[in-house]
Amino acid sequence: MRPTAHFSSVRRSTLASAALLALAALLPAASAWAQAAWPSKPITVVVPYPPGGANDMLGRLIGQKMGEALHTQVIVDNKPGAAALIGANAVAKAAPDGYTVLVGGLATHAASPNLIKADYNPLADFEAIGLIGQAPIVVTANNDSPYKSLKDLVDADKKSPGSVMYGSSGNGSPLHLAGEIFTEMSGTKMTHVPYKGGNAHTLDLIGGRLHVIFDTTTAAMGTIRGGKIRAIAIGLPQRSPDLPNVPTFAESGYPQWQFSAWYGMFAPARTPKDVVAKLSGALQTALKHPEVIEKLRGVGVTTASGDAAELAKLVPVEHARIAQLIKSANIKAD
Numbered sequence: 001m002r003p004t005a006h007f008s009s010v011r012r013s014t015l016a017s018a019a020l021l022a023l024a025a026l027l028p029a030a031s032a033w034a035q036a037a038w039p040s041k042p043i044t045v046v047v048p049y050p051p052g053g054a055n056d057m058l059g060r061l062i063g064q065k066m067g068e069a070l071h072t073q074v075i076v077d078n079k080p081g082a083a084a085l086i087g088a089n090a091v092a093k094a095a096p097d098g099y100t101v102l103v104g105g106l107a108t109h110a111a112s113p114n115l116i117k118a119d120y121n122p123l124a125d126f127e128a129i130g131l132i133g134q135a136p137i138v139v140t141a142n143n144d145s146p147y148k149s150l151k152d153l154v155d156a157d158k159k160s161p162g163s164v165m166y167g168s169s170g171n172g173s174p175l176h177l178a179g180e181i182f183t184e185m186s187g188t189k190m191t192h193v194p195y196k197g198g199n200a201h202t203l204d205l206i207g208g209r210l211h212v213i214f215d216t217t218t219a220a221m222g223t224i225r226g227g228k229i230r231a232i233a234i235g236l237p238q239r240s241p242d243l244p245n246v247p248t249f250a251e252s253g254y255p256q257w258q259f260s261a262w263y264g265m266f267a268p269a270r271t272p273k274d275v276v277a278k279l280s281g282a283l284q285t286a287l288k289h290p291e292v293i294e295k296l297r298g299v300g301v302t303t304a305s306g307d308a309a310e311l312a313k314l315v316p317v318e319h320a321r322i323a324q325l326i327k328s329a330n331i332k333a334d
Contacts, residue, residue, distance in 0.1 A: 038098060038274075038275055038278065039070055039072040039098065039099065039278075041072070041099060042072060042073040042074065042075050042099070043063075043066075043067065043070070043072060043073075043074050043075070043098070043099050043100075043101065044074075044075050044076075044077050044099060044100045044101070045059050045060075045062070045063040045066075045074055045075070045076050045077070045101055045102075045103060045265075046077050046079055046087045046088075046090055046091050046100065046101065046102045046103070047059035047060075047076055047077070047078050047079070047087065047103050048078075048079055048080060048081075048084035048085075048086065048087025048088055048102070048103075048104065048107075048108060049078065049080050049084065049087075050078060050080045050197075050198070051078045053199075053219070054216075054218040054219050054221075054222075054299050055103070055218065055263075056076070056078060057295070057299070058103065058132070058218070058263060058296065058299075058301070059076050059103040060076050061291075061292055061295055061296075062103065062132060062265070062283065062286050062287075062292065063075075063076055065282075065285070065286035065289050065291075065292055066279070066282040066283055066285075066286045069281070069282040069285040069286060070278065070279075070282045080197070082112070082116065083107060083111070083112040083115070083116060083170055083172060083173065083197075084104070084107040084108045084112055085108070085112050085113070085116060085118050085119070085120075087102065087104075087108070088102055088104055088108040088109075088112075088118075088120060088122075089118065089119045089120050091104075091126070091266065091267075091268060092119075092120035092121075092125040092126060092268060092269075093119075093120070093268070094268050095268070096127075096267070096268040096269060096270040096271040096272075097271065097272075097275070098267060098271050098272070098275035098276070098278070098279060100267075100268065101129060101265055101266060101267050101279065102126070102265065102266045102267075103132070103263060103264075103265055104126075104263070104264055104265075104266050105132075105261060105262050105263040105264055106174050106261050106262055106318065106322070107173065107174060108122065109122040109126075109264075109266075109315050109318065109319060110122070110315075110318040110319045110321070110322040110323075111172050111173065111174060111177060111322050111326075112172060113319070114172070114319070114322055114323045114326050115171065115172035115326055115331065115332075115333050116172070116333050122315065122319060123315065123316055123319060124269060125268065125269050126266040126267065126268065126269055127266065127267045127268065127269055127270075127271045127276050127308075128264065128266060128308045128309075128311040128312040128315065129264070129265040129266060129267055129276060129279045129280050129283055129306075129308055129311070130264065130265055130279075130280045130283040130284065130287075130304070130305070130306035130307055130308050130310070130311055131262065131263075131264045131304040131305065131306065131307065131310045131311040131314060132262075132263040132264055132265060132283070132287065132301075132303070132304060132306070133262070133263055133287075133296055133301040133302050133303045133304045134260045134261065134262045134263075134301065134302055134304065135216045135217045135218040135260060135261045135262075135263075135299070135300050135301045135302075136216075136217055136234055136235040136236045136240075136260045136261075136300060137174075137178045137214050137215065137216060137217075137234070137235040137259055137260060137261070138215055138216070138217050138220050138221075138224070138231050138233070138234045138235070138243070138246070138300070139153075139182075139212055139213070139214055139215075139231070139232050139233040139234075140205060140212065140213050140215055140220050140223075140224065140229045140230065140231050140232070141205075141211065141212045141229065141230045141232055142205055142206065142207075142208045142210070142211065142229065142230070143227075143228070143229060143230050144208060145208070145211055145212075145230075147164075147211060147212060147232060148230070148232060149232055149233070149247070149252060150182075150186075150232065150233050150249070150252040150253065150254065151252065151253065152232075153186075153188070153190070153211075153212060153232075154186045154187075154188055157188040157189060157190050158187075158188060161188070161189035162189045162190070162191045163191075164188070164190045164191065164211050164212065165190070165191045165192075165193050165210055165211050165212075166179045166190050166191070166192060166193065166210070166211065166212045166213060166214060167192075167193045167194075167195060167201035167204060167205060167210040167212075167213050168192065168193070168194055168195065168201060168213070168214070169194075169195055169197050169198070169201060170194050170195060170196060170197055171192075171194045171331060171332060171333055172326065172331055172333060173194075174216060174261050175201075175213060175214055175215055175216070176192060176194065176331065177259070177322065177325055177326075177329075177331075178214035178235075178259050179192055179214040180192070180325065180329040180331065181257070181259055181325065182214060182254075182257070184328075184329065185254060185256065185257065186254070193210060199219075201213060202215075202219070202220075202223060202229075205229055206223070206228050206229060212232075216261040216300070217234070217240075217299060217300020217301070218261065218299045218300060218301055219299075220300075221242070221298065221299045221300050222299070224243065231243055231246045232246065232247075233246065233247055233248065233249050233252045234246050234247075234248055234249070235248070235249050235257055235258075235259060235260060236248055237250070239251075240300065242297070242298075242300065262314065262318070263301070264311045264314070264315075265279070265283055265311075266311075267279060276308065277308075280306060280307070280308045283306040284305065284306035284307070286306070287303045287304065287305070287306045
């Protein structure tokens with residue numbers, strides 16, 4: 001081989017080796033940059049309820065503040081239907097990349113999957129991002145009805161079993177479960193009237209076609225404040241500062257009452273831990289925002305910490321508790 005050719009070959013080999021070494025040195029930095037780049041596109045928050053309601057407001061408010069914390073756009077996607085199962089299933093089956101999350105809770109992770117065959121496993125198909133908050137049950141009655149206390153309800157139904165009708169947004173809904181707990185606790189035979197979601201049960205209460213609803217403050221606070229219905233009891237340890245004239249269940253003779261709606265944020269299972277941590281951090285930041293605290297308090301929601309571990313601990317406990325309630329009360333799907 002000619003010396004010049006040999007030199008060129010060695011030079012090419014040396015340059016190639018140097019290039020490979022340089023590339024190898026850059027790989028960790030490139031990998032770190034790729035991880036730090038999340039989020040690089042909008043995040044979709046799935047709300048498994050129709051637009052315009054309190055759950056929708058909660059999702060949009062939290063999503064907006066999380067987007068500000070993460071410096072990205074957040075899009076709310078309403079996917080109602082099948083007692084909140086449709087929206088939850090969409091997130092369970094989404095890519096586990098942190099760009100699709102769910103505002104779920106008692107319905108999506110405890111009530112509906114125990115009552116209707118779900119296409120997802122509420123205990124295995126999600127990563128907990130954080131607990132958003134809890135809302136107590138408030139018993140509401142028609143303004144013109146004779147029912148001004150829980151005692152009035154119990155006395156009327158015991159005098160004529162089944163005569164008091166309580167409405168809900170559907171069999172197995174949190175409203176139905178709350179009513180079943182109370183009928184069992186009070187020894188009454190009140191008649192459950194299920195509706196197909198929406199606000200038809202509230203409209204019938206306002207119109208006098210229903211006697212009472214065991215509602216969440218999230219849904220009922222607006223109509224209570226608007227004077228359209230009467231609140232007669234609330235499921236809190238102490239009276240609500242927003243409803244100071246409404247007695248608690250304990251004050252009404254039922255200190256053992258324990259039931260509330262809760263809301264949390266979830267990502268699909270197998271979402272990277274660092275992405276879940278960023279989402280959880282953004283949620284915690286959002287929940288400390290004065291506007292969020294004020295607006296959620298306005299619908300009776302007490303904000304939680306947004307901690308992922310708190311939500312992860314709550315879900316299996318609530319799933320088992322609601323399963324037992326549905327079984328003992330023999331609750332069936334519509």
